[in-house]
Amino acid sequence: MKAVGARLPRYDGVAHVTGRTQYVDDVRVPNMLWAKALRSPVHHAAITGLDTAKAEKIKGVHAIVTWQDVPKLVYGHLEALGIPADEPLLAKDDVRYKGQPIALVAAEDEETALEAVAAIDLDLEERPALFDIRKAADPDAPTIHQWGNWYPHFENEMDVRQIRKGDIDRAFDQADTIVKGVYRPAAIEHVPLEPQTALVVPEPSSRLTIYSCTQALYFSMGVVAAHLEVPLNRLKFVGGTVGGGFGGKVDTATETISALAALKSGRPVKWRWTREEEFLCSSTRAPWHMEIADAVTKDGWILGRKMLTLHDSGAYARFSPYGLTKHSFHHTGAYTIPNLHFDGYVVFTNRVPTTAMRGFGVTSVSFATELHVTRVAEVLGIDPFELRLKNANRIADTSPNGVSYTDPSTVPTILAIADAIGHELPADYRTMTRDSRAGELLPEHLVAQVGEVDH
Amino acid sequence: MPSLTVNGVAVEVESAGLHTLLHVLREELGITSPKAGCQQGGCGACTVLVDGEPRRSCLIPVAAVDGASITTVEGLGTPERLSVVQAAFHERYGSQCGFCTPGFLLATYALLERSPRAGRAEIEEALAGHVCRCTGYVKIIEAVEAALRGEVAAGTEPTEAVTA
Numbered sequence: 001m002k003a004v005g006a007r008l009p010r011y012d013g014v015a016h017v018t019g020r021t022q023y024v025d026d027v028r029v030p031n032m033l034w035a036k037a038l039r040s041p042v043h044h045a046a047i048t049g050l051d052t053a054k055a056e057k058i059k060g061v062h063a064i065v066t067w068q069d070v071p072k073l074v075y076g077h078l079e080a081l082g083i084p085a086d087e088p089l090l091a092k093d094d095v096r097y098k099g100q101p102i103a104l105v106a107a108e109d110e111e112t113a114l115e116a117v118a119a120i121d122l123d124l125e126e127r128p129a130l131f132d133i134r135k136a137a138d139p140d141a142p143t144i145h146q147w148g149n150w151y152p153h154f155e156n157e158m159d160v161r162q163i164r165k166g167d168i169d170r171a172f173d174q175a176d177t178i179v180k181g182v183y184r185p186a187a188i189e190h191v192p193l194e195p196q197t198a199l200v201v202p203e204p205s206s207r208l209t210i211y212s213c214t215q216a217l218y219f220s221m222g223v224v225a226a227h228l229e230v231p232l233n234r235l236k237f238v239g240g241t242v243g244g245g246f247g248g249k250v251d252t253a254t255e256t257i258s259a260l261a262a263l264k265s266g267r268p269v270k271w272r273w274t275r276e277e278e279f280l281c282s283s284t285r286a287p288w289h290m291e292i293a294d295a296v297t298k299d300g301w302i303l304g305r306k307m308l309t310l311h312d313s314g315a316y317a318r319f320s321p322y323g324l325t326k327h328s329f330h331h332t333g334a335y336t337i338p339n340l341h342f343d344g345y346v347v348f349t350n351r352v353p354t355t356a357m358r359g360f361g362v363t364s365v366s367f368a369t370e371l372h373v374t375r376v377a378e379v380l381g382i383d384p385f386e387l388r389l390k391n392a393n394r395i396a397d398t399s400p401n402g403v404s405y406t407d408p409s410t411v412p413t414i415l416a417i418a419d420a421i422g423h424e425l426p427a428d429y430r431t432m433t434r435d436s437r438a439g440e441l442l443p444e445h446l447v448a449q450v451g452e453v454d455h
Numbered sequence: 456m457p458s459l460t461v462n463g464v465a466v467e468v469e470s471a472g473l474h475t476l477l478h479v480l481r482e483e484l485g486i487t488s489p490k491a492g493c494q495q496g497g498c499g500a501c502t503v504l505v506d507g508e509p510r511r512s513c514l515i516p517v518a519a520v521d522g523a524s525i526t527t528v529e530g531l532g533t534p535e536r537l538s539v540v541q542a543a544f545h546e547r548y549g550s551q552c553g554f555c556t557p558g559f560l561l562a563t564y565a566l567l568e569r570s571p572r573a574g575r576a577e578i579e580e581a582l583a584g585h586v587c588r589c590t591g592y593v594k595i596i597e598a599v600e601a602a603l604r605g606e607v608a609a610g611t612e613p614t615e616a617v618t619a
Contacts, residue, residue, distance in 0.1 A: 009545065016553030017541040017560060019488025019528035026487035191588055193492045193500055193554040243490075243554030244588050275493035 023243050024197040024211045025272055032199070033062055035261055035271035036113035038103040038120050039281060040095035043350040044130075044144060047093055049123030052103060055116040060108035063265035064116065065257060067092040071229040077251065077318045080222070084153055086146065087316035087353070089227050089256055095124070096144060096315035097352050099281030106261040106269045129350035133289055133310040136347045144315070144350055151313065151321055151346035159345070161321075161328050163400050166339030166449065171304025174445075175295035179376045183292070183368035187312070188285040190357055194243020195273040196282060198254035200262040208262060209236045212255050215245040223252040224259055247356035251283050251318060286320065286354035287312040288364040292372050295339070300380055300387045302373075303445050304339035307331055311361075313346045314353035319360070320346045327361035329401045333369030334410040335388070336397040338449040388414050389429050396436040396453045397446075404451030408434055457521040461486065462530030472518030476510075477501045479517045480527065488528040488557040492586075499585035502558035503527050509565045511584075528557040531564060536610045540564045543607040549598030551589035558585050563599050573603060 015021040052064045067073055067090040076085035091102045103120055107113035128142040135141050136149040143149060152159040172178065199211040214220040217239040225232050242249060254271050262269040273282070289310040295303045309327060313320035324344045331342050359366070373391075377384035393399075393408035411434040418425055436453075437446060457468045461484060470479050477494070480486045480503065492500030494513045501513040504526035532538035537545065540563045550556040559582065566573055566581040573581070578599050587595060601607050 010548065010550070012553065013545040013548075013550060014534045014537070016550040016556050017528075017537065017545045018532065018534050019557050020534070021553045022487075023490070023554065025491060028485060028487075191586075193490070193498060193552070193586060193588055195492070242552060244552045246588065272491070275495060275497070 021241060023194055023241055024199055024213045025194070025270075027199050027211050029199070029201055029268045032268040032270055033106040033108065033261075033265060034110045034113050035104050035106045035258060035269050036110060036117050037101045037257075037271070037277075038105070038117045038122065039277075040091065040098055040100040040102060040124075042095065042124060042126050043098045044127045044142070045095050045124035046127065047091060047095060047102070047122070048125050049121060050102065051121040054121065055105065055119040058107075058112065058116045058119060060112040061105060061116045062108075062267060063106045063261050064120070065104045065106075065260045065264055066090055066102070069260050069264060070227055072227050075223065075226045077223065078322060079226070081322065083317065083321055087318065097350050099277070099352060100315070101257060104257045104261050104271065106265045106267070131349055131351060133287070133312045133347040133349060136310075136349070145348040147348075149348055151317055151348070154321065161324050161342075161344040161346075163328050163331070163340050163342035165400060165402070166304070168304050168306065168339045168341040171339035171445070172295045172306075174297075175303055176298040177296050177379060178293055179296055179372070179379050180291070180293045181368075181372045181375050183288075183290045183371060185288050185364050185367055187287045187351070187354065188357060189279055189282070190244075190246040190248030190284070191278065192242075192244030192246060192248060195275060195278050196249070196253045197270070197272040198258040199268065199270045200255070200258045201268040202262045202266060203236075207234050207236055208259055209238060210255050210259060212237055212239040213242050213245075213249055214239055214252065214255065215242055215247070215249040219250070220252040220255055224256045227256045228259060246358055247285070247360060248283060250356045251353070253282065281352060283314070283318070283353050283355040285357035286314070286323070286364075290365065290368045292368060294337075294372065294376055296376055296380065298380060300377070300382045300390055301443060301445065302335065302337045302376065302391050304341075305332060305337045306341045307343070309342070309344035309365075310347050311344065312351065312354060313348055314351045315348060316353045317346065318353045319355055320353075323356065323361035325361070327365050329399060330362045331365050331369075331400055333366050333373070334393055334408070334413075335369065335373065335391040336393050336446065336449065337391070338446055340400055342400065383425075385414060385418050385423055385425060386429055389425075389432050390441070392434075394434050394437050394441070396450050398449050398451040402451070404453045406453050410434065457517050459517075459520065459522075460524045462526060468517055470517060473516045475513050476503065476505075476515040476517050476520060476525070477512035480512060480525070486527050486529055490554055490557065492554065497586070498555070499558040499562070500555050502561050502585070504561055504565060507565065507568065509562045526561070526564075528560050531560065532609070538564070539605075539607060539609045540567060540602050542609060543602035544595075544598045546607050547594060547598035547601050549590070549595045551587075555585060555587045559587070559595055563602060566599070567602060571603060575600075578603075
């Protein structure tokens with residue numbers, strides 16, 4: 001145990017404080033071109049014309065890449081998990097969010113690339129846009145995605161992520177009170193200090209060297225190889241130095257299109273987003289809409305939970321079906337509720353596609369659950385610490401998706417918080433542990449959910 | 456043609472005068488510690504010292520600093536011999552992803568020169584124009600306080616990392 005509890009120097013600390021850490025933008029190669037993107041100026045439209053002829057004639061422009069240059073245009077970030085593809089690398093027939101990339105220009109410098117972007121002729125037929133997930137199912141809502149307004153490909157082609165556990169009707173029949181709440185955390189932009197940047201160098205061996213700021217290097221390698229229809233051994237990824245990501249650099253945002261521009265021009269190409277592009281066009285944490293109804297007893301047991309979640313996926317699916325699934329597995333937070341009825345939808349809107357951010361899909365429901373548990377305590381007139389401690393996950397309790405907890409930290413964490421803020425608890429609460437339920441902590445309604453734990 | 460002294464070395468600038476100092480440092484001179492974080496003066500990652508004062512190199516046309524002396528992090532110290540400010544940020548964990556670190560280092564260096572006995576409020580004021588998204592600023596302020604109080608010595612050999 002040389003490391004636990006010791007103050008160790010960061011392996012990259014000296015490089016950081018001497019300015020020697022090499023981020024993608026710091027890599028220097030000869031003959032490098034700079035790239036700029038033509039992005040959709042509107043939220044939702046049909047593309048009726050795209051002509052790059054004028055832009056290509058501008059002095060200093062070496063390549064313009066559009067959908068016609070992509071070997072495999074539509075690929076899904078989660079195809080490996082059986083989630084079908086829905087997002088074109090560069091827009092072809094439709095644009096579904098403002099800022100969606102349509103073309104990439106590689107030129108001698110950024111100014112020339114921008115001039116060429118402005119010279120591309122783009123004709124759009126604007127369509128009505130949808131921004132509010134609560135209106136996605138309205139009869140007059142615009143249809144904004146080729147699959148409809150919500151994701152239809154959960155297991156067995158269901159359009160909803162469901163969890164059913166225990167006997168929800170019995171729980172609501174037996175309840176003394178039903179406590180309801182609606183929780184709506186907003187989108188959050190990750191704002192890493194390092195904007196999205198890629199540098200792609202075509203090598204004489206016909207390989208591509210790709211300098212990437214991705215948080216998911218091998219994943220990005222697979223995405224690039226799939227779009228380019230090349231074997232992985234044609235790609236050399238150089239990464240691992242990320243100037244902040246927080247989940248926002250899990251999506252493969254720049255590498256693939258830059259690679260196509262490098263192949264087409266035969267020159268190294270760097271594509272570095274501006275801060276404005278980061279804010280307007282990069283993925284965000286999703287906005288969520290969560291409705292909770294808990295069946296509770298007057299002595300503070302939560303017998304059952306009904307929950308409806310709408311997850312704003314933005315214009316394409318990307319990782320959202322996975323994020324919602326994680327959300328559903330965690331939808332009781334740090335508490336054990338034996339009877340569950342959960343419905344969750346991945347809803348499409350004309351916003352930027354949403355993605356991971358620090359606890360993908362889980363932070364939203366932890367936020368909702370903690371507020372809701374406090375609300376239950378207020379309705380019942382019970383100390384919120386005591387209500388939490390009673391219902392807290394214990395060893396052998398089972399999660400919404402039936403996993404037995406082996407090491408839940410809820411009870412010691414709540415006790416530590418109470419201690420830290422000087423919140424007084426009765427002796428029988430102060431001495432609680434995370435051990436398996438027994439006696440008064442194992443009332444009739446929790447017996448059936450207790451699972452087997454392998455130690 | 457503007458001339459500059461960068462980290463003690465005299466240079467003649469070839470880029471046109473309206474190019475930013477950031478562009479000249481990074482793209483012409485290959486000095487990459489100032490970062491293009493926002494290129495709008497909002498994040499502080501491109502900060503350099505212009506005649507000792509912390510300035511945003513992304514907002515300064517190079518012609519406007521003709522004849523000036525420019526200091527970047529490359530001019531503060533070396534891996535073998537860290538300056539006080541660098542040693543403090545390293546030893547007190549004032550850096551996570553590292554992208555904002557050069558700007559914080561130079562702001563701290565200028566503070567140390569100007570006001571070596573600065574208190575908490577003055578430290579916060581000196582760092583107010585710098586954004587860090589990783590650390591939450593607590594470790595950064597602790598590092599600055601360590602540098603100001605002389606708790607960390609310049610030139611300290613970086614300790615060996617422990618391998619299990």
